[in-house]
Amino acid sequence: MFGGIGSRLIVxxxxxxxxxxxxxxxxxxxxxxxxxxxxxxxxxxxxxIDSSILHxxxxxxxxxxxxxxxxxxxxxxxxxxxLLMEEKLIESSLVETQGRISTPSDQxxxxxxxxxxxxxxxxxxxxxxxxxxxxxxxxxxxELNRECILAAQKSKEGNTKAIKSIIARSVLNGGDIHFxxxxxxxxxxxxxxxIGSKLKLCKVDEELHKTFAxxxxxxxxRSIHEFExxxxxxxxxxxxxxxxxxxxxxxxxxxxxxxxxxxxLEGWYFGERDTKMKTSSLSSADEPCFDQxxxxxxxASDVQLSSNANAMRAANAKEDAAESxxxxxxxxxxxxxxxxxxxxxxxxxxxxxxxxxGGSNDLITLAPKPTSISxxxxxxxxxxxxxxxxxxxxxxxMEKARxxxxxxxxxIERERLEKWDTKMKLSNQRLATTVQRVYRGHLGRKVxxxxxxxxxxxxxxxxxxxxxxxxxxxxxRGYCGRMDAKYLRKEMAEFLFAIREExxxxxxxxxxxxxxx
Numbered sequence: 001m002f003g004g005i006g007s008r009l010i011v012x013x014x015x016x017x018x019x020x021x022x023x024x025x026x027x028x029x030x031x032x033x034x035x036x037x038x039x040x041x042x043x044x045x046x047x048x049i050d051s052s053i054l055h056x057x058x059x060x061x062x063x064x065x066x067x068x069x070x071x072x073x074x075x076x077x078x079x080x081x082x083l084l085m086e087e088k089l090i091e092s093s094l095v096e097t098q099g100r101i102s103t104p105s106d107q108x109x110x111x112x113x114x115x116x117x118x119x120x121x122x123x124x125x126x127x128x129x130x131x132x133x134x135x136x137x138x139x140x141x142x143e144l145n146r147e148c149i150l151a152a153q154k155s156k157e158g159n160t161k162a163i164k165s166i167i168a169r170s171v172l173n174g175g176d177i178h179f180x181x182x183x184x185x186x187x188x189x190x191x192x193x194x195i196g197s198k199l200k201l202c203k204v205d206e207e208l209h210k211t212f213a214x215x216x217x218x219x220x221x222r223s224i225h226e227f228e229x230x231x232x233x234x235x236x237x238x239x240x241x242x243x244x245x246x247x248x249x250x251x252x253x254x255x256x257x258x259x260x261x262x263x264x265l266e267g268w269y270f271g272e273r274d275t276k277m278k279t280s281s282l283s284s285a286d287e288p289c290f291d292q293x294x295x296x297x298x299x300a301s302d303v304q305l306s307s308n309a310n311a312m313r314a315a316n317a318k319e320d321a322a323e324s325x326x327x328x329x330x331x332x333x334x335x336x337x338x339x340x341x342x343x344x345x346x347x348x349x350x351x352x353x354x355x356x357x358g359g360s361n362d363l364i365t366l367a368p369k370p371t372s373i374s375x376x377x378x379x380x381x382x383x384x385x386x387x388x389x390x391x392x393x394x395x396x397x398m399e400k401a402r403x404x405x406x407x408x409x410x411x412i413e414r415e416r417l418e419k420w421d422t423k424m425k426l427s428n429q430r431l432a433t434t435v436q437r438v439y440r441g442h443l444g445r446k447v448x449x450x451x452x453x454x455x456x457x458x459x460x461x462x463x464x465x466x467x468x469x470x471x472x473x474x475x476x477r478g479y480c481g482r483m484d485a486k487y488l489r490k491e492m493a494e495f496l497f498a499i500r501e502e503x504x505x506x507x508x509x510x511x512x513x514x515x516x517x
Contacts, residue, residue, distance in 0.1 A: 027078050027081060027082045027085075028082070030078060031075060031078050031079065031082075033053060034053060034071055034074055034075050034078070035075065037051060037053045037071055038068065038071045038072065038075065041064060041067050041068045041071060042068065044064055046064065047063065047064060048061050048062065048063060048064065049061070049062060049063075049064050049067055050062075051067055053071070054070060054071075054074065118209075118213050119212075119213050119215075120209050120210075120212035120213035121209070121213075126209075126213075128205075128206070128209045130202040130205065130206065131198075131201060131202060131205060132198045132199075132201075132202055134199060134202055137195050137198055137199055138199070140195060141192065141195050141196075141199075143167055144167065144188050144191055144192050144195070145192070147165060147167040147168075147184075147188055148185060148188045148189065148192070151163060151165070151181055151184045151185045151188060152185060154181045155181035155182060155185060160181060161180070162178045162179065162180065163178070163179055163180075163181050163184055164177050164178055164179075165177060165179055165184055166404060167188070168184060168187050168188060168191075169187070169191055170187065173262075194251070194254060197247050197250055197251055198247075198251060200223065200247060201244065201247040201248065201251065203222075203223035204223045204224070204240055204243050204244045204247065205244060206223075207221060207222070207223045207240055208237070208240040208241065208244055211233060211236050211237055211240060212237065214233060216233065217232065217233060218230050218231065218232055218233065219231065219232075219233050219236045221236050221239065221240065223240075223243070224239060224240070224243050
C-alpha cells in the first residue's frame with residue numbers, strides 16, 4: 001500500500017517506521033488475545049469466569065457480562081490507538097517526502113538517526129532547562145535551615161529580645177540586621193516556603209516535559225505527591241499541568257506583590273499621615289462616689305471595665321509611641337532629603353561660578369589660558385575616577401565581608417570547641433561510669449564469694465552436727481531399746497512362771513479333792 005512512498009523515504013523515517021511497526025505488531029498480538037478471550041467469554045454459560053488477560057497474567061474471577069463489556073472496551077481502545085498510529089505514520093511519511101522533493105537534486109541530503117532527539121521540544125539534543133538554578137536554591141535553603149534552627153533556639157530561651165542575622169532576605173536588600181526572634185523566624189519560614197515552591201515547580205516542569213516526550217501508555221509521576229505513582233499518560237499530563245499552573249501562579253503573585261511593595265517603598269508611598277478623627281481619652285479617672293454594696297455582676301463589670309481601660313491606655317500609649325517614632329522617621333527623611341538637595345544645589349552653583357571667580361577669562365590676566373580638554377579625554381578621566389571609586393567601594397565592601405567572615409569563622413571555631421568540650425565531658429563521664437561499674441562489680445563479686453564460702457562452711461558444720469546428733473540418738477535409742485526389751489523379757493518370764501505355778505497348784509488341789517471324793 002505504501003510501497004511507492006516507502007522507496008523514497010530517508011533513513012531516519014525508515015527507522016521511525018520500523019519502531020512504529022513493532023509497536024503496531026504488539027498491539028495486533030494483544031488484540032488477537034483479547035478477541036480469543038472475548039469469544040471464550042461469549043460462549044461461556046456460567047455466571048462467573050476466570051481470566052488473566054486484563055491484569056498482566058494474574059488470574060481473577062469476574063462476572064461474565066462485566067468481563068465481556070471490559071474486553072470489548074479494551075479492544076475498541078487498542079484498535080483506535082492502532083489507527084491513530086498508522087495515521088501519524090502516514091503524515092510523517094508525507095512530510096518527509098515533500099521535504100525531500102522540495103530540496104534541489106544537486107544537493108544530496110543525508111540524515112542519520114538521532115537517539116537524543118526530544119519529541120516534546122522538537123530539538124536534538126533536548127533544549128529544556130529548569131526555570132531556576134536548583135543548585136543555588138538548594139544552597140540558599142540549607143543556609144536558611146541553619147538560621148531557622150538558631151532563631152528557634154533563641155526564641156525558646158526567651159531572654160533574647162533581639163537577634164542579629166545577615167542571612168535574611170531583607171538584610172540582603174539593605175535592611176537592618178537586628179530582628180525580633182519571632183519576626184526573623186517568620187521571615188525565614190516564608191522564604192523557605194517560596195524556595196520549596198520554586199524547587200517543586202522545577203521538578204513538576206521536568207516531569208511534564210518528560211511526559212510529553214514519552215510514547216508509552218503509562219508514566220510514573222513522583223513530583224506531585226513525593227512518591228512514585230503510575231498513571232495513564234493523559235491523566236499525568238492533566239495533573240502535572242494543573243500542579244504547574246498552581247505553583248506558577250503562586251510564585252508570580254508573590255514576586256509581583258514584592259516588586260510592587262519595593263517600588264512603593266522606594267517612592268515613599270508609605271509615609272505617615274495625620275488622622276482627623278479624635279480619640280477619647282481614657283486617662284481621666286471617674287468621679288468619686290459613695291461606697292455602695294452592689295451585686296456580684298456589678299462588681300465584676302467594674303473590674304472588667306477597669307481592666308479594659310488599662311488595656312486601652314496601654315494600647316494608646318503604644319500607638320502614640322509608634323506614631324511619634326514614625327513622625328520622627330519621616331521628618332528625618334525629609335531633613336536628609338533637604339540637606340542632600342541643598343548640597344547638590346550649592347555644588348552646582350560653585351561649579352557654575354568657578355570660571356567667573358577664577359579670573360581665567362579676564363582681559364588683564366597675565367596667566368596663559370589653559371588648554372581645552374577634549375571630550376574623549378574627559379571621558380577617560382571620568383572612567384578612571386569611576387574605576388577608582390568602584391575600587392574604593394569594593395575595598396570597603398570586602399572589608400565588611402572580611403569582618404563578617406572572621407566573625408563567622410570565630411563563631412564556627414567557638415562552636416567546634418564547645419562541641420569538643422561537651423564531647424570530652426561526655427567521654428570522661430562515660431569512662432568514670434565504666435570504671436565505677438567495673439570496681440563495684442569486683443567488690444560485689446569479692447563479697448559474694450566470701451559470703452558463699454561462709455555459707456558453705458556453716459552448711460558443712462550444720463550437716464556434721466546433724467550427723468553426730470543422729471548417730472548419738474541412734475546409739476542411745478538402741479541402748480534404751482535393749483534395756484526395755486531385757487526388762488520386758490524378764491517380766492514376761494516371771495508372768496509365765498507365775499501362771500504355770502498357779503496352774504500346777506490348781507491341778508494339785510483338783511487331784512486332792514477328787515481323791516477325797
